[in-house]
Structures are given as C-alpha cells and as structure tokens.
Amino acid sequence: VVRVVVLTLKNLMSKGTLGAQMVDLQLPQVVQSLKAQAWSDEDLLETLNSLEEGLKDNIKKLSSFDKYKQEVLLGNLDWSPMHKDPIFWRENITNFEEHDFQILRVLLTILDSSNDPRTLAVACFDISQFIQCHPAGRIIVTDLKAKERVMKLMNHESAEVTKNALLCIQRLFLGAKYASFLQV
Numbered sequence: 156v157v158r159v160v161v162l163t164l165k166n167l168m169s170k171g172t173l174g175a176q177m178v179d180l181q182l183p184q185v186v187q188s189l190k191a192q193a194w195s196d197e198d199l200l201e202t203l204n205s206l207e208e209g210l211k212d213n214i215k216k217l218s219s220f221d222k223y224k225q226e227v228l229l230g231n232l233d234w235s236p237m238h239k240d241p242i243f244w245r246e247n248i249t250n251f252e253e254h255d256f257q258i259l260r261v262l263l264t265i266l267d268s269s270n271d272p273r274t275l276a277v278a279c280f281d282i283s284q285f286i287q288c289h290p291a292g293r294i295i296v297t298d299l300k301a302k303e304r305v306m307k308l309m310n311h312e313s314a315e316v317t318k319n320a321l322l323c324i325q326r327l328f329l330g331a332k333y334a335s336f337l338q339v
Contacts, residue, residue, distance in 0.1 A: 157189070158199045165206045174213040178236060183210045220247040227261050230269065232277035238284075248288040256295060259285060266304040272313035279305060279319035286326040293327060302327060 164182070168174045186207045194200055214236050216222070223237050237243045251258050262285075265278045282301060286292040296302075305327070308320035 158196060158202070161189070161199060161202050161206060165202055165209065168206065168209045168213070174209065175216070178210060178213050183207070183214070186210060220250045223247070224250075224258055227258050227265075227281075230261070230265055230274070231271070232265070232274045232281070234273070234277060238277055238281060244284050244288045248285070251285060251289065256299070259295070260299065263299055263301055263304055266301075266308065272311070272316050275308060275311065276313065276315040276319040279308060279316065279323045283319070283323035283326045286323070296327060 164177065168177065186203055190200070190203050190207070194203075219237075220243075222235075223243070226232060226235065232238075259282070262278045262282055265274060266282075269275055269278070282296060282305065286296055289295065302324070305320050305323045308316050309324070311317050311320065
C-alpha cells in the first residue's frame with residue numbers, strides 16, 4: 156500500500172500545483188519519516204528518494220521572490236515556506252529595493268487594511284525579517300512610519316499577531332546587530 160501511495164504521489168507531483176500543495180501539507184516530513192524506516196523494497200526506497208528530490212525542487216520554486224511578491228500583492232499572506240526560510244531572505248533581500256521598496260510598502264498597507272490575523276502576523280514577521288536582513292532595514296522601516304502601525308497590533312486579540320508584532324518592534328528598536336538573538 157505504501158509503495159502504491161508513494162508512486163501515486165510521485166506521479167502527481169508534476170501535475171499543476173499539486174507539488175506545491177504537497178509541500179504545504181507537510182509531505183516532506185512524511186517522506187523523511189518513511190525513509191527512516193527499514194524498508195526491504197529497493198524500488199520503494201528509490202521512489203522515496205525521487206519524491207524527496209521533487210519536493211525539494213517544489214520548495215525552491217515556492218521560495219522564489221516572484222511567488223512571494225505575488226502573494227504580498229494579493230494581500231493574503233500565509234506561512235508558506237519562503238517566509239520562514241533564512242536562505243530566501245538572504246538571497247532576496249535586495250529585491251525589496253525594487254520600485255522604491257514597493258513590496259515593503261504593500262506589507263505596511265496590509266497592516267492597516269487587513270482583518271485576517273494570519274495575514275497580519277505574517278506581515279509583521281516579514282517586516283521584522285526585512286529589518287533583520289537588510290543592511291539599512293531599520294532605517295528604511297522607520298522612515299516608512301512602520302512603528303506606529305505595528306504598535307497598534309501589539310494589543311491584537313490574536314496571540315500570533317501580538318507575538319509577531321512584538322518581534323518586529325524589538326528588531327526595529329534594537330536593529331539587526333543586537334536583535335540577532337531574537338528567534339520565533
């Protein structure tokens with residue numbers, strides 16, 4: 156049964172957005188768990204390795220800046236892999252400078268306009284990541300008047316929003332040099 160399911164998932168990976176959905180549903184962790192078991196079936200192990208490679212490719216695609224930009228511009232943020240991936244932030248931090256920090260400005264607009272707690276939490280987290288990773292992040296975010304917007308979210312009814320707003324404010328006040336110890 157496991158062999159049939161794994162082969163099916165491998166075959167479906169390249170169909171439309173199913174690969175991305177598999178990543179969102181934590182399939183890479185399931186594959187890791189299956190690989191840790193002692194299987195005597197060599198074909199199953201080969202298929203698990205192939206499925207794992209396909210999932211890694213999908214994670215890379217999901218982590219592209221274009222996908223991130225599209226998600227931000229739509230204004231409906233969720234905890235997709237790119238938000239928490241430190242490599243994504245290191246490799247793409249200069250892309251935020253495009254069009255006079257358009258993406259950062261949209262994130263700040265989301266703080267004012269969204270009512271969705273998850274979207275607000277992710278926006279706060281992303282702003283804090285920008286502060287952390289960009290050499291002038293703290294100054295840029297301060298110039299864009301982000302402090303007041305984020306401070307309003309410190310009393311939000313959602314604990315997730317409050318936690319990420321607090322992290323953002325801490326990084327804003329401390330800057331990247333001193334706030335590197337702050338982890339979520």
